[in-house]
Amino acid sequence: MPNARLTYEEMMAGLLSKHDPDTAMSLAVGGDYEAMGETLRQLLESYGLRENHYLIDVGCGSGRLAYALSRSSYRETLRYLGIDIVPAMLQYAAAKCQQPSWRFEPAAELKIPEADGCADMLCFFSVFTHLMQEESFLYLREAARVLKQGGVIVASYLDINEPRHWKTFTGNVASAKTRQAKAMDIFLSPDFFAVWARQLGLTLLDEPERDCGQRVCLLQKR
Numbered sequence: 001m002p003n004a005r006l007t008y009e010e011m012m013a014g015l016l017s018k019h020d021p022d023t024a025m026s027l028a029v030g031g032d033y034e035a036m037g038e039t040l041r042q043l044l045e046s047y048g049l050r051e052n053h054y055l056i057d058v059g060c061g062s063g064r065l066a067y068a069l070s071r072s073s074y075r076e077t078l079r080y081l082g083i084d085i086v087p088a089m090l091q092y093a094a095a096k097c098q099q100p101s102w103r104f105e106p107a108a109e110l111k112i113p114e115a116d117g118c119a120d121m122l123c124f125f126s127v128f129t130h131l132m133q134e135e136s137f138l139y140l141r142e143a144a145r146v147l148k149q150g151g152v153i154v155a156s157y158l159d160i161n162e163p164r165h166w167k168t169f170t171g172n173v174a175s176a177k178t179r180q181a182k183a184m185d186i187f188l189s190p191d192f193f194a195v196w197a198r199q200l201g202l203t204l205l206d207e208p209e210r211d212c213g214q215r216v217c218l219l220q221k222r
């Protein structure tokens with residue numbers, strides 16, 4: 001019998017049926033909407049995000065990061081595109097941010113709807129966690145295409161080597177055993193990013209340990 005997998009859309013609908021919209025939209029992206037949004041914003045700033053930059057947020061969800069950015073001092077000059085597969089999340093994110101020039105658009109076919117070499121930074125926070133490795137690779141290839149030379153890709157992921165991620169893994173083992181329907185979690189490791197970086201002509205930068213709940217990987221376009 002195959003495992004029962006919930007799509008993100010099904011998970012979102014389930015949360016909305018049980019919680020008020022704000023709670024559901026927070027839980028759907030991992031919770032802690034405001035505090036984690038600030039953490040993610042500061043992380044991107046530490047990698048060089050600043051005014052006049054163009055940021056593409058792949059798997060932007062309900063706008064946890066975007067909302068924190070909409071409260072930043074440089075929100076007026078920041079260019080922002082968030083893409084996601086769940087329309088209700090995109091609508092919620094756009095309404096939260098109130099930045100008319102920012103774009104929140106549906107993601108399709110693992111493509112990033114932008115021209116070559118236009119973005120200063122791309123981020124994938126907890127997105128590769130929910131994709132097959134091949135799909136993550138395709139997204140990274142797209143990210144490398146739309147990135148400017150010298151620009152960076154920031155991705156967070158569950159690392160099978162990390163003791164603090166092991167609890168999530170054993171929880172998933174229990175769900176697999178009982179065939180509990182849940183969204184898919186994929187565990188990666190730094191090796192994947194080393195190989196992918198080589199294949200895509202990106203440089204894997206050393207990343208000091210950061211706490212945003214997942215391990216962070218930093219890739220630069222040469």
Ligand SMILES: C[S@@+](CC[C@H](N)C(=O)[O-])C[C@H]1O[C@@H](n2cnc3c(N)ncnc32)[C@H](O)[C@@H]1O
Binds near residue numbers: 028030084085107
């Ligand atoms: C754990 S949430 C993280 C959301 C957001 N990055 C954050 O940290 O607040 C994962 C997000 O990835 C989105 N997602 C899943 N598959 C996707 C795909 N193929 N393309 C774009 N987004 C996807 C989900 O809809 C969900 O919003």
